[in-house]
Amino acid sequence: MAAPIRVRSDLSSDQVRAYSRSSRDAGQVRRLLAIASILDGGGRSEAARIAGVTLQIIRDWVLRFNEAGIAGLATRKAPGPATILDDRHRRALEEVIATGPIPAVHGVVRWRIIDLAQWLWDEFAVSISKQALGHELRTMGYRKLSARPRHRGQRPDDIAVFKKKFAARLAQIRQRLPSGTPVELWWQDEARIGQQTKLTRRWAKRGTRPSAPRDQRRSSAWIFGAICPAEGKAAGIVMPHCNSEAMSMHLEEIAFHVAPGAHAVLLLDQAGWHGSAELVVPPNITLMPLPPRCPELNPVENLWQFMRDNWLSNRIFKSYDDIVDHCCFAWNRLVEQPWRIMSIGLRQWAHGF
Template sequence: MAVGITRTDLSASDLRREAARVKDARATRRMFALAHVLDGRSRTEAAQSCGMDRQTLRDWVHRYNAEGLAGLVDRPLPGRPPRLSAEQMRELAVIVETGPDPSTDKVVRWRRIDLCDVVEQRFGIRVAERTMSAILHRLSFARLSVRPRHPQADGEAHKRYIKNFAELARAALPDEAQGKPLEIWFQDEARVGQQGTLTRVWARKGTRPRAPKDCRYAWAYIFGAVCPARRIGAALVMPYANTEAMNAHLAEISGQVSPGAHALLVLDGAGWHSSTDLIIPPNISLLPLPPYSPELNPVENLWQFLRQNTLANRVFDSYEAIVDVCCDAWNTLLAMPERVASITSRDWAQVSG
């Protein structure tokens, strides 16, 4: 016996209008089928026109009478219960983030198969590698490239530097710079040469893509500096990294500082940055970073961007070729000021007042 539609809050035209709004195609078909019934079409004709049989339509009529439009949407399936409890997931997250101990775990980085073994040993639960991939995804982990960290790096010193940057900046400014507009610049050097770098490329699964790698020893140094607030930079390509090259770079930066402004140049503790022979222009003051803290210098991120997108996978025939490519790479980057700002801007590198 056919079940009638007992709800009267929506007409056939109302159901069609609601069907046009929903993104669930299956719910749309169900609304159209009910609209056909309200139009007086037979149950068989209404069901077949929307790709279902009479019994299925009868079931959806029951759901619609009881729940309205919400009853026409598929309920989420309960699925298989998770293999690991919430507490076990939290413990696994700590294990992954802490990393392996080479002396006990016998590996220097976690692989999925290693974590499967850890879960079996800790919790007595054996999971497949694909399941481990899904677990890591739910825990917001991904395979990322690592940055080198000096073993003598002082994490607490880095935090103090960031927290007290404004005070350190004011202390580094001479009296004649007081009251002038202040520009924050960052400076660093990168060596580019025939002993180049390789970067990741898209390739078919199961293949081992190849890229050129030179084994010769010619190189040049990019002396680069950026002002994130103004989205500009100043660079020189030099044959050596020494005080003479640094003096030339300081002169180049000085010429890019806004007239009447003073630049605070943040840089690392390389020997040529603190040499007694360094000639510091009057519109520049130097502020050194804490020792062993390249992660605080956003120019390091510029070098990474250039190596991954412009400088990697190349063979240079000569020193002159290296210089040309370095100049082209830097100029191409500066032609994208929004990219320069997005890579080098740091919220903590601000001086107010």
Template sequence: MAVAIERDELSAGELRAAARRSKDVAQARRLLALALVLEGASRTEAAAAAGMDRQTLRDWVHRYNEEGLEGLSDRQRPGRPSRLSEEQKAELAELVEEGPDVAVTGMVRWRCVDLQGEIKVRFGVDLSERQVERVLKQLDFTRLSVRPRHPKADEAAQEAFKKVFPALVKAALPAEAQDKPLEIWFQDEARIGQKGTLTRIWAKRGSRPRARRDTRYEWAYLFGAVCPERGVGAALVLPQVNAEAMNLHLEEIGRSIAPDAHAALVIDGAGWHSPTAIRPPNNVTLIYLPPYAPELNPVENVWEFLRANNLALRIYETYDAIVDACCTAWNSLIATPARLTSITQRKWATAS
């Protein structure tokens, strides 16, 4: 016996409209079947048009009567319960984040097979490597390339620098700049040359893609500075990196600052950045980063972006070719201020 469609809040036309809006193909088919029934089609015809049999259509009518539109979507199956408790997963996540103790394990990184053994010893649960990988993905872990960290880096000093940055800038500004509009700039240098860099590319799983890489030693130095808030930058490509070159770059930065504004320029403690060796223009005040803290300089991310998208996997025959490539790469990024800002903006790098 056919089950009547008891709900009357939606007409056949409104059910069809709901089917058009639905992103769930299965739900859309069921909505169309119900619409056909309301329009007078037989249950057999409606079921056939929606790719189901009469009994299945009858079941969906029951669900619609009880739950409305939501009842026409497939319920997510609970699946097999996890063999690790939430507490065990939390402990596993902490273990992965800390990494292995080389002195104890003899390993410098965790592999799934290593964690498989740790899980067996710690929790008495025997998982396959694939199951371990699945658990790691559930815990929001994935395989990433690590960033280098200097052994003398002081993370506490870096956090303190970020917290006191506005006060540090205010204290460093000369009296004549206190009432001027203030811009925050960051500066760094990158060596670009024939012995270039490689980058990631799309390739077939299991393959080992090859790319050309030069072995010669001609270099140029790209001096770059950015103002994230304005989405602008200033750069020079020079044959050497020294105090004289840095002074030329400081002059270029000074010309790029907005009229009547003053800039706090954040730089690292490289030897050619010594206060006794460089002469910033009158509209620039230098702010020095803590030692061994490239993580705090967003220009490092600019170099990473340019190498990955413009400067890697290339062969440069001459020094002039290197200079041209650097100029083209820098100008292409500066031509997209929104992208430059997204790469370099930091919440802590404000004057207030």
């Protein structure tokens, strides 16, 4: 017969029951009520009847309660099987994932779990299943994410330098304006919308390949779009061509949406028609070119992706006029959702100082 165990006495049965009433852990409540019964002078058999468990389990609960108090009776997650990877393997995995595979050496251009499992075997003679390695990678914080495109000619420091100097450049523009003039930050870009629309991802049964309509004709139109994320405003026009004349008309549209008495700083890429001598810039707009080949700095790029994914893809446009109608519909629908413009367009480096 097992030796009796004395229950810790620094907590009364009333305190234990009071905590059980506030706990959201059903298993912990059941254990606390069993311990409270023992603290009231009840026997182990009575506590087992209340909890619906065996005498040995009651004994284990008492040991947990004596060791850690009420917290010791919380429901604990099962530890699961022990991993075969140690910290040395994890550090090596982090390094090889960060550097990526060498196609000539590893035979792949991106890591799959099966490739990483093979790499672990080649480097450390560790055999691990795809399921176990996938669990390890998720535990380490890795997920399979879509890669963000980067222009091949982009210089690595351009984005960081632009963000660092942005506040100073904006202050210089403010100094040239009359004292007290409000400044609005706008971003501008163009998107070509044509009959050859993109095919987006869609829900479908595993193992099937869903289909979507795809046109082979080439009629297209251009959406000139600009947004002021801080105000949730947008200004856009749809044009048949992308040139200085169309850009001048878009600047007029932006100037119309700038608040009376305010001045707009318009950030845009360095396309030829953005810096043309024929461009007519309204007096309430100052152009601020973005670094070359840095679309990541322009939130309108994300806006185009959202509009294509939700309103402008998987369609068959009958004619140019039909394209224009759909472009106008999509843009006007965006204008009606200022919260969407804010959530997509706000940037900490531009609005956080």
